[in-house]
Amino acid sequence: MFALLFLALVQAGDIDSKDPAVARKAFEAAIAAGDEKALEAAAKSSAPARLALAEIRAHKRFGENYPPVRLVTFKAADQPIPAFVEDLSNALAIPIEDYHKNKGTKADQTVSLDLVDAYPMEALDGLLRELNAQGWYTGKGFQFTRGWTRRNPHMLHWRHGAFFPHTVEDERTLNPLGAASVACTLTVIFRHDGASRIVALRQPRSVEGVDDRGATVKGGASDSDPSYYFLGAQGSFKVRLEGLTPGCQKMDRIRGVLPVVIPEKRTWKEVLVGAGKVVLEQANIKLTVENFESSASTVKVHLQIPDPKKTYVIPDARDFELVGRDGARLPASATTEWKIMNAVMELTFKLPDGFAAAALRVGSFEALGEHEIPFEFREVKVR
Amino acid sequence: MRIALLLALLAFPQEDVESLLRQLGDESIEVRERAAGALLKMGEKARPALEKTATSDSAIVRTQVASILKALDRIRLTRVSATLVSVTGEMTLKQAIASIQEQGGRPVACESWPEGKFKIDLKGTPYWKALEEACRASGKRSLVCDVSGPKLVGDRFEAIPAANSGSFRIQLAGVAERRTMNLDSGEEDKSFVVRLALAYENSTPPVRIYITLESAMDDLGNELLEEFRKHIVIAPKYEQLVMAKDKPPSALALELKSSVAPKPEATRIARLTGTVTAYVAASDETITVPISDGWEPVLEILEDGVVEPVVGRTQFRFARSAPGEVRCDVSFKSFDNRLVCAFGDLWTVRGEGDKTATGWSSTVAENGPGDCRLSLEFKDAGSVGKVQALEVSIPRRLIRKEIPFELKDIRIR
Numbered sequence: 001m002f003a004l005l006f007l008a009l010v011q012a013g014d015i016d017s018k019d020p021a022v023a024r025k026a027f028e029a030a031i032a033a034g035d036e037k038a039l040e041a042a043a044k045s046s047a048p049a050r051l052a053l054a055e056i057r058a059h060k061r062f063g064e065n066y067p068p069v070r071l072v073t074f075k076a077a078d079q080p081i082p083a084f085v086e087d088l089s090n091a092l093a094i095p096i097e098d099y100h101k102n103k104g105t106k107a108d109q110t111v112s113l114d115l116v117d118a119y120p121m122e123a124l125d126g127l128l129r130e131l132n133a134q135g136w137y138t139g140k141g142f143q144f145t146r147g148w149t150r151r152n153p154h155m156l157h158w159r160h161g162a163f164f165p166h167t168v169e170d171e172r173t174l175n176p177l178g179a180a181s182v183a184c185t186l187t188v189i190f191r192h193d194g195a196s197r198i199v200a201l202r203q204p205r206s207v208e209g210v211d212d213r214g215a216t217v218k219g220g221a222s223d224s225d226p227s228y229y230f231l232g233a234q235g236s237f238k239v240r241l242e243g244l245t246p247g248c249q250k251m252d253r254i255r256g257v258l259p260v261v262i263p264e265k266r267t268w269k270e271v272l273v274g275a276g277k278v279v280l281e282q283a284n285i286k287l288t289v290e291n292f293e294s295s296a297s298t299v300k301v302h303l304q305i306p307d308p309k310k311t312y313v314i315p316d317a318r319d320f321e322l323v324g325r326d327g328a329r330l331p332a333s334a335t336t337e338w339k340i341m342n343a344v345m346e347l348t349f350k351l352p353d354g355f356a357a358a359a360l361r362v363g364s365f366e367a368l369g370e371h372e373i374p375f376e377f378r379e380v381k382v383r
Numbered sequence: 384m385r386i387a388l389l390l391a392l393l394a395f396p397q398e399d400v401e402s403l404l405r406q407l408g409d410e411s412i413e414v415r416e417r418a419a420g421a422l423l424k425m426g427e428k429a430r431p432a433l434e435k436t437a438t439s440d441s442a443i444v445r446t447q448v449a450s451i452l453k454a455l456d457r458i459r460l461t462r463v464s465a466t467l468v469s470v471t472g473e474m475t476l477k478q479a480i481a482s483i484q485e486q487g488g489r490p491v492a493c494e495s496w497p498e499g500k501f502k503i504d505l506k507g508t509p510y511w512k513a514l515e516e517a518c519r520a521s522g523k524r525s526l527v528c529d530v531s532g533p534k535l536v537g538d539r540f541e542a543i544p545a546a547n548s549g550s551f552r553i554q555l556a557g558v559a560e561r562r563t564m565n566l567d568s569g570e571e572d573k574s575f576v577v578r579l580a581l582a583y584e585n586s587t588p589p590v591r592i593y594i595t596l597e598s599a600m601d602d603l604g605n606e607l608l609e610e611f612r613k614h615i616v617i618a619p620k621y622e623q624l625v626m627a628k629d630k631p632p633s634a635l636a637l638e639l640k641s642s643v644a645p646k647p648e649a650t651r652i653a654r655l656t657g658t659v660t661a662y663v664a665a666s667d668e669t670i671t672v673p674i675s676d677g678w679e680p681v682l683e684i685l686e687d688g689v690v691e692p693v694v695g696r697t698q699f700r701f702a703r704s705a706p707g708e709v710r711c712d713v714s715f716k717s718f719d720n721r722l723v724c725a726f727g728d729l730w731t732v733r734g735e736g737d738k739t740a741t742g743w744s745s746t747v748a749e750n751g752p753g754d755c756r757l758s759l760e761f762k763d764a765g766s767v768g769k770v771q772a773l774e775v776s777i778p779r780r781l782i783r784k785e786i787p788f789e790l791k792d793i794r795i796r
Contacts, residue, residue: 149568162564165566168566170564171559171561173557174558174796176527176555177543380566383562
């Protein structure tokens with residue numbers, strides 16, 4: 001029945017609607033319905049249907065590392081700031097923390113925000129805009145600090161991610177033999193929410209656009225690889241704009257896809273109680289589990305990244321379970337303290353009465369997969 | 384042991400490599416030591432044969448060969464003088480370059496070697512000059528230097544502005560006019576950049592580079608120096624660290640930046656002069672700083688074979704800024720001791736019971752000679768207890784090489 005309803009939505013063209021709100025709602029409904037056959041049929045003539053199909057397959061492939069997105073509808077009118085932050089935190093189901101603990105916030109200061117079917121990053125950017133703040137994801141949730149906010153006219157929110165072009169660099173060079181060349185490079189920032197476990201960015205693909213003189217512009221690969229900082233859940237990539245008309249001022253449109261790297265196929269190893277210090281080698285990360293006893297409610301794990309330039313997956317609480325002698329498994333909560341490229345994780349478990357641990361299960365991933373995220377910006381000034 | 388080796392070297396005439404390699408396995412320790420000394424004295428000529436022998440069945444030969452190779456590496460590492468090469472006769476460019484390569488220096492790349500022979504007569508010519516002279520004589524390629532190594536490019540010879548000094552060459556790598564627009568703020572940043580490559584022979588990747596500009600003038604007589612200095616020099620009269628951490632395989636890229644482009648009518652920089660000071664590691668020894676005020680010499684500068692101790696006075700101010708954190712401000716009261724305090728070096732603070740914490744040098748403030756401050760911050764240092772020592776892994780001994788340059792007629796438009 002639901003599939004039929006969904007098919008009707010697709011056929012009605014909602015997913016291709018020119019109204020962004022209608023299109024987004026239909027797009028997410030299509031993903032939630034998960035009817036790949038219907039989407040395969042629709043994908044022949046509909047780009048959004050093709051994207052929805054790819055998203056369904058990514059959710060299946062990466063599981064909890066790339067979960068479905070929940071749209072948020074939220075309204076606050078002239079609300080005191082602490083209550084506003086708490087309500088939005090509840091609506092998004094993630095902790096939101098003021099880094100300065102409301103210091104300097106006047107009691108009578110209020111904010112308003114009206115969100116309908118917003119993506120989580122979009123909702124958080126709304127918060128930052130209203131509070132004149134900047135923010136970042138931490139291992140536990142979202143943190144912000146007030147005093148400055150980003151007002152980029154090209155902010156693009158798409159499911160778990162957000163893009164914005166940050167800088168344009170126009171360079172005219174003469175090589176040592178006197179030959180001249182011109183290069184225009186766009187730097188784009190990509191951020192993602194805490195629900196998606198993105199661990200690296202790759203060079204963007206299929207980048208193309210049109211400049212204000214109507215010329216087709218190709219996006220060439222930059223000399224530098226995309227950067228990614230897991231502690232802030234963000235990275236950046238560069239696109240060389242090749243074929244810009246001399247004298248053009250802006251790009252009417254530029255679009256492409258960004259491949260992001262997500263871990264897949266989790267496997268587990270067990271570290272037995274009383275085994276002493278146990279070292280587990282994972283891909284470009286070494287975990288040292290300190291000795292623990294059967295009654296322990298905390299376990300310390302040291303992390304070491306041998307080569308920070310290579311991709312690595314930082315473990316989080318989901319990668320640990322305490323296994324009881326009776327086979328019961330307890331989930332972990334975790335705090336991580338970083339010092340350069342080493343860290344200490346403290347895992348904490350809520351032990352039921354009579355629980356006696358037999359082992360700690362430690363998860364790792366067999367592979368790193370790629371998923372492509374689309375982006376499109378309009379009216380980007382380049383000169 | 385060293386004295387015995389020297390005596391042995393003086394006492395015996397030089398022999399061929401194969402014979403000396405055989406003697407490394409001799410029953411007599413005197414014969415073995417004499418052979419090792421003679422091989423070391425032969426230097427790089429003995430290297431290919433030593434490398435072949437490095438997998439000998441005899442453990443004693445293997446050990447000695449490894450030791451000689453290590454010593455040769457060290458000699459090569461600490462060399463800042465040019466390799467002198469001789470090439471004489473009628474040959475192709477490929478043959479001339481191959482002959483230069485055989486005599487030392489870096490491999491030279493060329494996408495397509497030109498045909499045709501030419502006459503060349505170089506005797507005892509420094510490596511970089513020899514490469515350029517070979518290109519000039521052939522008339523068919525130009526020498527450029529970049530991080531991947533020397534390359535022969537183009538279809539004719541053009542003298543690219545450059546200066547050679549010892550094993551180093553400073554060469555124009557290009558000029559750029561750049562405009563960066565921040566799409567958040569709408570602000571624009573304009574810059575004009577002269578790119579230089581500091582290329583070096585195999586033996587001499589520098590660990591610290593400073594540059595002092597003396598003059599810069601366009602072809603209309605306009606002074607460009609002050610604008611360049613604003614960006615490369617903190618204290619105008621003194622040197623500025625250009626690059627320290629990365630050690631690319633062949634050349635360092637230096638950028639002289641100005642926020643003001645030369646006037647539109649200017650087409651060339653008529654003259655650009657200055658000096659690059661390169662420091663080359665002479666040892667891998669780690670410097671350990673005892674925790675006391677008035678730290679006395681820890682660094683030696685080895686210049687042209689002369690060991691020159693540097694008197695330094697250092698002050699430390701430690702503070703535990705937060706639980707588990709140690710901050711340390713270090714003041715270096717001697718010009719040359721700035722060499723130990725580059726931005727981005729990894730320092731270790733060692734406490735009681737050999738407990739350690741690590742931190743990066745995060746801020747360097749330089750007010751000229753005799754006043755340099757470095758800020759170190761050690762996170763997670765709560766367990767180190769009373770601080771016993773600071774350690775930083777930088778060379779204790781350095782070779783200093785001054786590389787003056789005068790680059791003329793740099794095309795900018």
